[in-house]
Amino acid sequence: MEFKMKEEAGFYTDLPFGRLDVAGDEEYGFRPNQLLVASLAVCSGGVLRKIMKKMRMEFEDIGIKTSVERNPEIADRVEKVHIHFIIKGTDLNEAKLHKALELTRKNCSMVRSVEGSIEIEETFELI
Template sequence: MDFKMKEEVGFYTELPFGRLDIAGDEEYGFRPFQLLVASLAVCSGGVLRKIMKKMRMDFEDIQMKTSVERNEEIADRVEKVHIHFLIKGNDLNEAKLHKALELTRKNCSMVRSVEDSIEIVETFEIV
């Protein structure tokens, strides 16, 4: 990816899907930490979806809620990301979902990339 500076503030890149604006101020683009958290959540959600399909689990929807802990004393460093999956389906087995979440963690490239520096907590509930 190539990034170019914007006149106002921040940077942007052109990708096949469209332009991505990034800035420290939400008025001018996505904040870097938002993209980090989105990458972790969406990668995990996509992997979980594939695993649940392979396990032949009957689900209709997966949503994620995230929360972030940052350390203001160390450059607002992201220290912890909690990803909570809301899974809607029929006759979902909690034990199978725990196994699917374990496999998700092992196979999500974004989580694996930061696992030694950011604490990632994953939980779920059946809705």
């Protein structure tokens, strides 16, 4: 990726899906920490979806909520990301879902990339 400086603030890049604006101020683009958390959540969600399909688990929807803990004493460093999956389906097996989450953690490239530097916690609820 190649980023170009914007006149007002931040940077941008043009990607096949469209333009991505990134800035420290939400008025001018996505904030870097938002992109980090989104990458972790959506990578995990995509992997979980694929694993659940392979395990023949029937589901209608997967929602994702995140929360972040930051350390203001160390450049507002992201210390922990909690990824909570809200899974809608019928006759879902919780034990099977725990196994699916273990496999998700092992196969999500974004989670594996921050391993050892950012704590990732995954939980789920069934609706």
